[in-house]
Amino acid sequence: MIKFNIKLLVLSFLLLISLRPLQSAEMIDPIKVDWSFKGLTGTFDRASLQRGFQVYKEVCASCHSMQYLSYRNLGEPGGPEFSEQEVKAIAASFEIDDGPDSQGEMFTRPGKPSDKFKSPYPNVQAATAANGGAYPPDMSVLVKARKGGANYIYSVLVGYEDPPPGVTLDDGVYYNKYMAGNKIKMPNNLMDGLVEYADGTESTVDQMAKDVTTFLAWAAEPELEERHRTGVKVIIYLILLTTLVYLSMKKIWSRVDTEV
Amino acid sequence: MSEHEYVPKSKAGKWFNDRLPLLTLGAHLTDYPTPKNLNYWWTFGGILTFCLITQIVTGIVLAMHYVAHADLAFASVEHIMRDVNYGWLIRYIHSNGASMFFLAVYIHIFRSLFYGSYKSPREVIWIIGLMIYLLMMAAAFMGYVLPWGQMSFWGATVITNLFSAIPLVGDSITTWLWGAYSVDNPTLNRFFSLHYLIPFLILGLVVLHIWALHVPGNNNPVGIDIKKPSKDTVPFHPYITIKDAFALLVFMIIFAGFVFFTPNVLGHSDNYIPANPLVTPAHIVPEWYLLPFYAILRSVPDKLGGVILMFGAIFILFVLPWLDTSKVRSAVFRPIYRQFYWIFVLDVLMLGYVGAMPAEGIYLVLARVGTIYYFAHFIIVMPIVGLLEKTDPIPMSISEPVLTGGAEPSLARKVNDKV
Numbered sequence: 001m002i003k004f005n006i007k008l009l010v011l012s013f014l015l016l017i018s019l020r021p022l023q024s025a026e027m028i029d030p031i032k033v034d035w036s037f038k039g040l041t042g043t044f045d046r047a048s049l050q051r052g053f054q055v056y057k058e059v060c061a062s063c064h065s066m067q068y069l070s071y072r073n074l075g076e077p078g079g080p081e082f083s084e085q086e087v088k089a090i091a092a093s094f095e096i097d098d099g100p101d102s103q104g105e106m107f108t109r110p111g112k113p114s115d116k117f118k119s120p121y122p123n124v125q126a127a128t129a130a131n132g133g134a135y136p137p138d139m140s141v142l143v144k145a146r147k148g149g150a151n152y153i154y155s156v157l158v159g160y161e162d163p164p165p166g167v168t169l170d171d172g173v174y175y176n177k178y179m180a181g182n183k184i185k186m187p188n189n190l191m192d193g194l195v196e197y198a199d200g201t202e203s204t205v206d207q208m209a210k211d212v213t214t215f216l217a218w219a220a221e222p223e224l225e226e227r228h229r230t231g232v233k234v235i236i237y238l239i240l241l242t243t244l245v246y247l248s249m250k251k252i253w254s255r256v257d258t259e260v
Numbered sequence: 261m262s263e264h265e266y267v268p269k270s271k272a273g274k275w276f277n278d279r280l281p282l283l284t285l286g287a288h289l290t291d292y293p294t295p296k297n298l299n300y301w302w303t304f305g306g307i308l309t310f311c312l313i314t315q316i317v318t319g320i321v322l323a324m325h326y327v328a329h330a331d332l333a334f335a336s337v338e339h340i341m342r343d344v345n346y347g348w349l350i351r352y353i354h355s356n357g358a359s360m361f362f363l364a365v366y367i368h369i370f371r372s373l374f375y376g377s378y379k380s381p382r383e384v385i386w387i388i389g390l391m392i393y394l395l396m397m398a399a400a401f402m403g404y405v406l407p408w409g410q411m412s413f414w415g416a417t418v419i420t421n422l423f424s425a426i427p428l429v430g431d432s433i434t435t436w437l438w439g440a441y442s443v444d445n446p447t448l449n450r451f452f453s454l455h456y457l458i459p460f461l462i463l464g465l466v467v468l469h470i471w472a473l474h475v476p477g478n479n480n481p482v483g484i485d486i487k488k489p490s491k492d493t494v495p496f497h498p499y500i501t502i503k504d505a506f507a508l509l510v511f512m513i514i515f516a517g518f519v520f521f522t523p524n525v526l527g528h529s530d531n532y533i534p535a536n537p538l539v540t541p542a543h544i545v546p547e548w549y550l551l552p553f554y555a556i557l558r559s560v561p562d563k564l565g566g567v568i569l570m571f572g573a574i575f576i577l578f579v580l581p582w583l584d585t586s587k588v589r590s591a592v593f594r595p596i597y598r599q600f601y602w603i604f605v606l607d608v609l610m611l612g613y614v615g616a617m618p619a620e621g622i623y624l625v626l627a628r629v630g631t632i633y634y635f636a637h638f639i640i641v642m643p644i645v646g647l648l649e650k651t652d653p654i655p656m657s658i659s660e661p662v663l664t665g666g667a668e669p670s671l672a673r674k675v676n677d678k679v
Contacts, residue, residue: 040521068338137533140338144524145532180542220532223341223348230349231520235513242509249502256494257659258296260503 030148030155030178033210037150037217041232043225044218049080051197052215055208057090058195060139063131063186065119068140069219072113078225079218087113094118132172134185143213143220150217152178157209160188288474293493294500295480297658301371302478303507304364310508311361312466316459318354326406328452330445333408334534352523358400359526360515362549365393374601376589377479383581385472390577392465397550399458402451404547409531414544416443416451422557425564442537482658483590492658543618551615552608556634558619559627569631576638583638585646593652597645604637 036045053074056066071091074082082090091111096118099106111118121127128135137145146152159178163169169183176184190205197203218224253260266287268274277283325344327336340347369389372378378386401419405412420437424430439446477488486492494500518526526548530541546554553570560566576583591598611630617623 068335068342073342141532145529147529149529227348227352227520227523231516234516234520238509238513238516242506242513245502245506245509249506252498252502256296256499258494 028177030151031158033151033154033213035150035214035217037214037224041228043228044078045214046081047199047201048211048214049218050082051199051201051207052211052213052218053080053082054197055195055212056139056215059189059208060212061117062120063127063136064139065121065127065136066117066140066219067119067138069117070113071111071115071117073222075113076222079222080215091115132185136186139216139219141220143217145220150213153216154209154213156184157190157213158206290495290497291489292474292496293477293489294496295478295486295492295658296494296499297480297482297492298478298500298503299481300503300507301367301374302480303504304368304371306504307364307508307511308361308368309466310511311357311364312459312462315354315357315361316463318350318357319456319459321350322354323456326452328406328449330408330448330535333406333448337407349519352519356515356518356523356526358403359547359549360511360518361396362400364511365396366549369393370605373604374591375479375481376483376584376586376591378581379584379589380581381476382473382479385469386581387578388465388469388472390574392462392469394574395458395462395465399455399462400547400549402455402458404531405448405451406455407531408448408535410533410535410539410541411528411531411544413443413535413537414541415546416447418544419546420447422563422567422570425567427564479589480658481590481592482655483588483592484654484657486658490657545616548612548616551613552611553615555611555615555627556631558615559624559631569635573631573634576635580638580642583642585643586649586651587646588651588654593654594645594649595652596649597641600637600641600645604634604641607633607637 036042036048056064071087071094074080074090075084075087091113094111094115095108096111096115097106098109101107121130124135143149143153148155155178156176159176161175161177163175167175167182169175172185174184174187175182190208192204195203195208201207221227249260266277266284268277268283273283322340325336325340325347327333337351340351342348344350372386372389401415405416420434420443423437424434426433435441437447438444439450477486480486489495528545545551553573556573557566557570560569586594586597588594591601607630610626611634614623614627614630619627
């Protein structure tokens with residue numbers, strides 16, 4: 001009786017957890033992509049991260065900020081792993097506002113690896129005003145900030161369609177089948193051949209969407225590879241220790257007549 | 261308490277112990293006679309102590325890097341995640357640690373409900389435990405506000421607004437809690453201060469909880485009083501320490517699974533969007549461990565009524581030792597109560613589920629039925645079943661299951677199997 005009920009309890013609890021994502025049923029499920037960073041030992045595809053950064057820099061960065069990332073992150077282990085020279089060159093290609101200097105004047109200088117990513121607009125209000133009243137969200141943690149994560153971001157990027165009959169859209173509003181409410185103020189910015197990949201990969205919409213999503217997934221969780229590696233070690237260690245403690249427990253409890 | 265007085269062997273030890281009997285305390289904790297038939301549901305006290313210490317240690321480190329300011333809090337959390345050495349690990353242990361803490365405390369509470377550990381002479385242990393649980397909820401709620409994401413801000417707004425339901429002075433109390441005219445920087449500052457304070461209050465109450473436990477000693481799965489020390493008991497060390505260590509390690513494996521492989525699954529994605537007072541999220545939901553109470557709150561059409569029922573759902577537990585009229589502690593020997601117990605468990609799980617859903621349609625109906633049953637369980641079922649139920653025969657001791665009533669050898673084995 002008790003054993004059966006405990007199973008029931010566990011099952012109900014799992015049901016409870018698994019049903020939670022059903023909360024907003026008005027959206028259609030995003031496309032499931034077999035990302036290389038999924039799973040217990042998932043890692044990022046280095047080449048895809050580098051291409052994704054290129055898409056971000058040439059396309060997204062004109063509206064979206066990534067204020068919590070620094071250029072140095074691009075060269076750190078577990079990320080795109082650009083060389084030190086490349087990181088310095090990338091940073092130096094941006095003009096960074098600095099100051100005040102000893103005369104009290106603000107000035108600009110070429111970026112350094114320690115600088116944060118330069119934002120396209122000086123503040124949220126300016127970004128909102130320049131984009132028809134819709135603030136292009138900061139993309140530093142965007143993948144963690146959306147239900148569905150990387151799958152959702154990718155789906156939105158490839159989810160643009162002509163509106164179905166009967167749906168009228170205002171100026172500057174676009175139809176996207178994966179966006180909540182299906183209306184999005186970001187135009188479809190990706191088209192085949194838009195960027196010229198340094199590694200010669202063909203830049204289809206699908207390829208660019210996957211690459212930039214991979215880049216954003218890393219940006220949101222730059223610790224992911226180290227986390228996965230450490231996690232495997234920690235769990236193996238804990239299982240070994242648990243086994244030893246279990247055997248010790250059996251030995252100690254063998255002195256009394258109670259099962260443990 | 262052990263009968264014989266502890267005398268340290270060394271002269272220095274004796275000198276010190278005469279002035280502050282710490283060594284006597286240590287000897288008491290080591291020798292503490294514990295029922296030998298405790299099952300694994302009894303290991304959660306140790307697990308909870310581990311959870312509290314983990315939260316305090318990781319929390320102290322996080323506080324070294326966190327900035328409690330409305331404009332800087334979100335960025336400082338990202339700073340912890342990206343720039344602080346192993347900051348991601350410390351923060352994920354802390355945030356998942358809160359969930360693991362509640363998982364353990366719910367098992368601990370439901371164990372107590374099943375085996376009647378709240379009953380005489382353990383009422384004070386139970387009440388101190390409930391005070392710890394209340395403080396845990398306060399600490400967890402305020403902790404969730406600190407990253408200053410969308411769910412932080414709007415969760416804080418919903419919960420603090422509950423106080424405005426109090427007649428006459430409600431609005432003044434809410435403004436006083438906020439320190440402003442809405443949830444704002446002063447609110448964040450005081451929540452941080454209180455979030456740092458509460459765990460130490462909990463620690464103090466944990467000491468009292470254990471102290472109160474050591475007066476009558478542990479309850480046990482059979483639920484009978486036992487002679488201590490006797491054939492029915494084992495010394496706490498090494499028997500219980502090694503068993504607790506084993507259970508704790510299994511718990512840590514699950515904990516590590518969350519931290520390293522799905523660190524955000526128990527949180528809400530909206531909390532990675534910085535707080536914005538002008539944009540309300542589509543669904544404001546609390547963390548999973550508060551959902552049953554959230555369901556009770558929303559099941560009542562009247563705001564004040566909802567608040568009263570929600571707090572009532574917790575405060576009714578304080579009088580549980582007096583609502584339960586049964587002379588028998590353990591549900592193992594209470595065939596009727598045992599059925600109601602499992603219905604109650606399912607009721608709470610269902611309330612948790614509907615608490616995560618929008619308060620409309622079938623979910624609202626389920627929430628109302630669940631809420632009524634929740635209270636009926638304590639106010640109607642517990643007193644009546646206790647009086648009417650015919651309980652199974654109870655063994656005289658753990659080692660010698662001599663039965664009251666018809667002594668039937670096969671029953672002794674049956675009892676052991678059940679336990």
